[in-house]
Every structure is written in structure tokens, then in C-alpha cells.
Amino acid sequence: MLVGVPKEIKTHEYRVGLTPAAVREYVAARQEVIVETGAGAGIGATDGDYEKAGARIVARAADVFSQADMVVKVKEPQPQECAQLRPGQILFTYLHLAADRPQAEALLKSGCSAIAYETVTDARGGLPLLAPMSEVAGRLAIEAAAFSLRRHAGGRGLLLGGVPGVLPARVMIIGGGVVGTHAARMAVGLGTQVTIIDRSLQRLRELDDLFGGRVQTRYSTIDAIEEEALAADVIVGAVLIPGASAPKLVRRDMLPRMKRGAVIIDVAIDQGGCFETSRPTTHDAPTYEVDGVIHYCVANMPGAVPLTSSHALNHATLPFGLALATLGLKALVNDPHLRNGLNIHRGRVTSKPVAESLAFNFQPASEALAA
Numbered sequence: 001m002l003v004g005v006p007k008e009i010k011t012h013e014y015r016v017g018l019t020p021a022a023v024r025e026y027v028a029a030r031q032e033v034i035v036e037t038g039a040g041a042g043i044g045a046t047d048g049d050y051e052k053a054g055a056r057i058v059a060r061a062a063d064v065f066s067q068a069d070m071v072v073k074v075k076e077p078q079p080q081e082c083a084q085l086r087p088g089q090i091l092f093t094y095l096h097l098a099a100d101r102p103q104a105e106a107l108l109k110s111g112c113s114a115i116a117y118e119t120v121t122d123a124r125g126g127l128p129l130l131a132p133m134s135e136v137a138g139r140l141a142i143e144a145a146a147f148s149l150r151r152h153a154g155g156r157g158l159l160l161g162g163v164p165g166v167l168p169a170r171v172m173i174i175g176g177g178v179v180g181t182h183a184a185r186m187a188v189g190l191g192t193q194v195t196i197i198d199r200s201l202q203r204l205r206e207l208d209d210l211f212g213g214r215v216q217t218r219y220s221t222i223d224a225i226e227e228e229a230l231a232a233d234v235i236v237g238a239v240l241i242p243g244a245s246a247p248k249l250v251r252r253d254m255l256p257r258m259k260r261g262a263v264i265i266d267v268a269i270d271q272g273g274c275f276e277t278s279r280p281t282t283h284d285a286p287t288y289e290v291d292g293v294i295h296y297c298v299a300n301m302p303g304a305v306p307l308t309s310s311h312a313l314n315h316a317t318l319p320f321g322l323a324l325a326t327l328g329l330k331a332l333v334n335d336p337h338l339r340n341g342l343n344i345h346r347g348r349v350t351s352k353p354v355a356e357s358l359a360f361n362f363q364p365a366s367e368a369l370a371a
């Protein structure tokens with residue numbers, strides 16, 4: 001198969017779909033790889049590094065989209081990329097369609113088979129291609145909170161960990177999955193007071209064990225969220241209902257009752273966000289203020305640390321990408337976990353949560369692939 005890697009074009013997105021090390025694995029598996037010139041610049045990988053790994057460099061993104069059987073990216077295709085996708089082509093990348101009707105419509109129109117990293121599953125009920133970026137985003141969330149809490153950034157002027165004799169910040173984390181756990185590790189490490197809220201009792205038990213009493217855990221109810229939100233200096237939004245729009249757990253009417261200069265980091269923004277007042281922002285202008293509360297809602301947080309993120313992402317995507325490159329769509333027939341990644345196939349929505357979120361007709365992936 002001819003596998004193509006365009007340069008990412010989303011604002012301040014410096015990750016790359018395949019690292020040179022990953023290209024070498026594809027080439028060793030007797031696949032051909034083309035890479036747009038400069039695609040690896042954000043991680044310091046030159047065209048020469050890609051050529052050494054066995055790729056051919058092409059001059060324009062249009063060359064990648066017109067030639068490749070499978071396009072491997074990081075972020076959801078932007079409108080000009082969607083317009084270049086074609087029937088029979090495989091797109092392998094993050095999509096986050098539930099909160100993005102225009103992209104869903106463009107992918108349906110293209111006729112391509114779009115496989116979303118974030119809905120590929122594993123045998124333990126996890127999301128193996130989302131997890132590495134959730135690890136990164138969870139850790140970055142606390143860095144973003146530290147910066148946003150500074151006075152000149154509009155925050156309360158609070159040092160996260162405090163100093164002897166002065167209390168640390170109170171950090172509330174809604175959703176104790178991968179993002180929430182990694183945010184908690186950072187927040188605990190800095191000496192903050194952390195509460196994690198989740199609606200899975202099993203997860204709360206695991207977190208209690210993992211942190212050995214250094215975090216408080218609370219079951220997710222409207223009451224608990226309101227009580228913790230009003231006391232918090234920082235709230236990290238990290239809930240996920242796989243494939244679906246995030247539930248709005250903090251309503252606008254709570255904001256005037258929160259501390260002035262408190263900070264909301266809505267990591268779940270790529271699924272629409274879990275705060276009623278969230279809207280996507282970019283690394284250029286990451287924050288805005290509503291009712292005295294600072295909102296940070298960057299939808300591609302790991303793009304800020306592309307070197308760490310590209311390698312971490314490639315380690316997770318590589319086995320699935322290789323299966324697709326060597327077997328084509330048959331890889332989806334063979335592997336139900338990879339098949340769960342298929343969101344759009346030849347003009348059909350094959351992800352139930354996406355179809356429900358956007359009120360589209362749904363066709364199960366197994367049926368659509370057999371048609």
C-alpha cells in the first residue's frame with residue numbers, strides 16, 4: 001500500500017502522523033511511504049531523516065492526498081484536506097466528529113473510510129490510541145493551570161503548591177480516566193489539594209489505591225460537582241463518553257459563585273467540552289474569561305509538545321497502521337477493536353455515538369464493510 005503523510009496544518013500543530021522511526025517499520029513491512037516536505041519540521045525531523053528511513057518526499061500536500069491509498073495524520077482533516085479525500089481512500093487520524101458536523105458532512109461527501117484514533121478500543125475496555133495523548137494533555141493541564149492562575153494572566157495570583165504557611169491551590173478534576181489521572185499525578189507532585197470526581201465507583205476505588213490517600217475521591221453527582229466547583233481554584237474537565245459529545249457538568253449559573261480568577265481547563269473540549277461556557281481555543285490565544293473565571297479550552301493540547309507527543313502517538317498507532325497498510329480494510333474485518341475506529345465509510349456513519357450526537361442515520365461498521 002502507498003501510505004501518505006501530509007504536514008499538519010491546524011494552528012500551532014507541530015506533531016506528525018509518522019515519525020521517521022515509524023516510517024522505517026512500514027518500509028520494513030514492504031509498504032511504500034510518501035511524506036510531504038517539511039512534515040517533520042516540528043519535531044526536528046528533516047526530509048533527509050525520512051528519506052533515510054525509506055520514505056519518498058513529495059512537494060505538496062496535494063501530492064499526498066492524490067497518490068496515497070491511506071493518509072496518516074494527527075488532527076482532524078481541515079476543510080481543504082477533506083476536499084481532497086476520495087472514495088476508497090483510508091484516513092487514519094483523530095476525528096472527534098461528535099462535536100463537528102461540518103467535518104462529518106465533508107467526510108461523508110468524500111466517500112473515504114475514516115478511522116478515528118479516539119474510538120479504537122482494546123480488550124480491557126480502554127482507548128489505546130487516545131491514551132498516549134490523554135497522558136500528555138493531563139500533565140499539560142496542570143502546567144496550563146499554573147500559568148493561567150498568575151495575576152497577569154487574569155488568574156487569582158496563586159502559586160499551585162503554596163509555600164510553608166500558605167495553603168496550596170484546590171484542584172478539582174472531573175473524570176478520573178487517563179487525562180484525570182495524569183493531571184492528578186502532576187497536581188499531587190506540586191503539593192496541591194486534589195479532588196477527583198468520577199461516576200465509576202470502580203475507577204474511584206482504583207484511584208484511591210493508586211494515590212494512597214493523597215487525593216480525595218468523590219462520586220459524580222450534581223451536588224458534589226457544585227460543592228467542589230465553588231471551592232476550587234482550578235477545575236480540570238476530563239470526562240469522556242467514548243465517541244459522544246461530553247456532558248455539560250458545570251453550568252454557566254455556577255460561574256458567578258465561583259472564586260474570581262479561578263481557572264477552568266476543559267481538556268474534554270475536543271468532544272464539545274464539559275463546561276457550558278467552553279468554546280474551543282488555540283495555542284495562539286488559549287484563554288478567555290467568563291464571569292471572572294478563566295477558561296483554557298485548547299483542542300490540541302499535545303501539539304504544544306510535539307516531540308514527546310509524536311513519539312508517544314506513533315508507539316500506539318504503529319501496530320494498527322501496519323495492519324491497515326498490509327491488509328487494507330480487511331484489517332477492520334479481522335479486528336473488532338480496530339473496526340470500532342471506523343466512523344465513516346463510503347458515505348455512511350458507522351459510529352453509533354457520532355450518529356446519535358449529530359442525528360445522522362447509523363449503519364454498523366460490520367454491515368457497511370460487507371456491503
Ligand SMILES: NC(=O)C1=CN([C@@H]2O[C@H](COP(=O)(O)OP(=O)(O)OC[C@H]3O[C@@H](n4cnc5c(N)ncnc54)[C@H](O)[C@@H]3O)[C@@H](O)[C@H]2O)C=CC1
Pocket residue numbers: 118127130131133134137174175176177178179180197198199200203220238239240241246247249266267268269270271298299300301302
Ligand atoms: N484537548 C486535548 O488536546 C485533548 C483532549 N482529550 C480529551 O480528554 C477527554 C478525556 O479523555 P480520557 O481521560 O482519555 O478518557 P477516559 O475514558 O480515560 O476517562 C474519562 C472518565 O470520565 C468519566 N466520566 C464519564 N462521565 C462522567 C461524569 N458524568 N462525571 C464524572 N466522570 C465521568 C469516566 O468514568 C472515565 O473515568 C476526552 O474527551 C479526550 O478526547 C484527550 C487528549 C488531548
Ligand SMILES: CC(=O)C(=O)O
Pocket residue numbers: 075094096130133134270299300301302303
Ligand atoms: C486527542 C487529541 O485530540 C489530540 O491529541 O489533539
Ligand SMILES: [Mg+2]
Pocket residue numbers: 094096270299300301
Ligand atoms: Mg483534540
